[in-house]
Amino acid sequence: MDPISHLDPVLEALRRQLTQNIDRLRRSGQLGASSASAGTVERAAGAAEDLEAALRRKLSAIDKRTAEGRIRATRAFVETVLAAEFGEGLMTDPGVGDMINEISGALREDAVMRERIDNIVLAFS
Amino acid sequence: MAAAEKAQGSPEPGDELALWRRFSEQHDAEARAQLVERYLPLSRAIAASLYGKRVADDAEFADYMQYATLGLIEAVDAFDWRRGVQFNTFATYRIQGAIRNSIVNFSERREQVGLLYRLKKERIDSLKQASETARARRGAAVREMAEVAVVWALSYLLEGSGMFAGGDVQHTEHFYDGVQLRQLRERLVSLVDALPDQERRVVKYHYFQNLEFTEIAKIFGVTKGRISQVHKRALLLLREAHSIAGGLDVDF
Numbered sequence: 001m002d003p004i005s006h007l008d009p010v011l012e013a014l015r016r017q018l019t020q021n022i023d024r025l026r027r028s029g030q031l032g033a034s035s036a037s038a039g040t041v042e043r044a045a046g047a048a049e050d051l052e053a054a055l056r057r058k059l060s061a062i063d064k065r066t067a068e069g070r071i072r073a074t075r076a077f078v079e080t081v082l083a084a085e086f087g088e089g090l091m092t093d094p095g096v097g098d099m100i101n102e103i104s105g106a107l108r109e110d111a112v113m114r115e116r117i118d119n120i121v122l123a124f125s
Numbered sequence: 126m127a128a129a130e131k132a133q134g135s136p137e138p139g140d141e142l143a144l145w146r147r148f149s150e151q152h153d154a155e156a157r158a159q160l161v162e163r164y165l166p167l168s169r170a171i172a173a174s175l176y177g178k179r180v181a182d183d184a185e186f187a188d189y190m191q192y193a194t195l196g197l198i199e200a201v202d203a204f205d206w207r208r209g210v211q212f213n214t215f216a217t218y219r220i221q222g223a224i225r226n227s228i229v230n231f232s233e234r235r236e237q238v239g240l241l242y243r244l245k246k247e248r249i250d251s252l253k254q255a256s257e258t259a260r261a262r263r264g265a266a267v268r269e270m271a272e273v274a275v276v277w278a279l280s281y282l283l284e285g286s287g288m289f290a291g292g293d294v295q296h297t298e299h300f301y302d303g304v305q306l307r308q309l310r311e312r313l314v315s316l317v318d319a320l321p322d323q324e325r326r327v328v329k330y331h332y333f334q335n336l337e338f339t340e341i342a343k344i345f346g347v348t349k350g351r352i353s354q355v356h357k358r359a360l361l362l363l364r365e366a367h368s369i370a371g372g373l374d375v376d377f
Contacts, residue, residue, distance in 0.1 A: 011358075014321045018362055021319035022370050031315050031370060051271060052264070081271040082278055085364075086309065095302035103277045106249055113273070120270055 051084045059124035073121035075104040145206035154346030160201050161194075161344055162326060165334065167213055168193035171220045175228075184228055191335040196223025198344060244331070247338045248280050251353040252360070276360040279367075282310050283317075283332040316366040324359035327352060 025031040058076045063069045078100050083091050090096060107113045141163065147156035172193035176186050200219035204212055252273055302310070317328050323345075330336045330344070338352040345352070 014324070014358075014362060015365065017321045018319055018366055019369060021321075022316070022366055025315065025319050026370075030318065031312075052267060055267065077270070078274050081274045084271075085275050085278070090305050090309065093303040093305040095306045099278060099281050099306075102281055103274055106277065107274070110249065116266070117270060120267055 051081065054080050054084060056124050059121055062121075064122055064125070070118055070121060071104075071108060074107055074117050075100060077117065077121055078104045078107070141212075142206065145204075148201075149206065154344075157201060157346070158326065158344050161198055162329075164197055164201070164212065164216060165194070165329075167216060168197040168220050168334075171217060172224060175221065175224050179228075187335045189224055189228070190333075192224045192227040193220050194330070194334040194336055195227075195340065196220035198340075199223065243337055244284075244335065247331075247353065248277075248356070251338075251356045252276055252280065272361070272364075275364055276357070279313060279360050279363055282306070282313050283328065312370070313363065313367065316363055316370060319366050319370075320359055320362055323355055324362055327355045328359050328363070331356060 022031070055077065058080050059073055062073045062076060064073050079091065082096075082100065082103075107117050141160075144156045144160050144163075147153040148160060169190060172186070172189040176189045196219050197216060200212075200216035203219070204210075204215055206212070317325055319325075320328060326345075327341060330341045331338070336344075338349045338356070342349045342352045
């Protein structure tokens, strides 16, 4: 995943504070056990390329010439992004469909966002 | 109201007096925000208590919480610490009154729908603020849209989590969630406490207390637009926190 910014000193200070607070929560046991956080960070480095490849694989198979096709493509975009962010396993949860519907629906309800997502999905052909 | 008093905890008397002085004498918005935050467990406990005794199901717990928080804010504004009255005694009646008055007027389901709609719309407006430069190249546009989708997911996951964030009421929303989503929600709620002070408070007020940005802006003495910016930054930081803290010890 992309860091928020490496240039804004205010955000950098907030990120340092965030890291310290996470350490504090870990030490106090409030965060529970986690698995291989270093691995998560390392994986993030190649995530952008992986995401583009996954999107190309999913979106190129969808006919986006019709409005229905673009709706399906938007849903596939959201699903692919969330799988990359939270793991493929989450996609098997029975509640995840509602979440994907809500996000992709909101993207298409807003005219500005709809135009942007259409431009993106149309570029993957 | 014993549960409410227990939930309120034991604020340091000296610290609290200093906060009341700062608020009443200097109209210090930060002191006001700290006082409100200090007594949120009290308003939550009162909301839970009245919700447990409800006679109709018109309103949900989220509504009770919102009215309780608004009652708490009014109580902080109206309290005169020089009179020697305990704030929790003073506030308890105010909060109970605020909830009861609001629930009595809450005769139509439309109002509830209206609140949820307004909360959601604020989030959407906050999240769609995009950097113009990021749209210049396809790669940047994809990453930016992916970021929007992820923070939207975080917003969705936090939505309604106020009920179990306090640990005192069974989480009943998101009926179809399985174990993976539930654990992800719980992890995110835990990580909210890792956020910097301002971001943490905005998330808690908005998602756990169901306050609109306008109401939060009044607490902090800033504009609604400023709260919208802090909200978006909070979700971006929460995304980073999730990445830093690592995955759960559960095989999804």
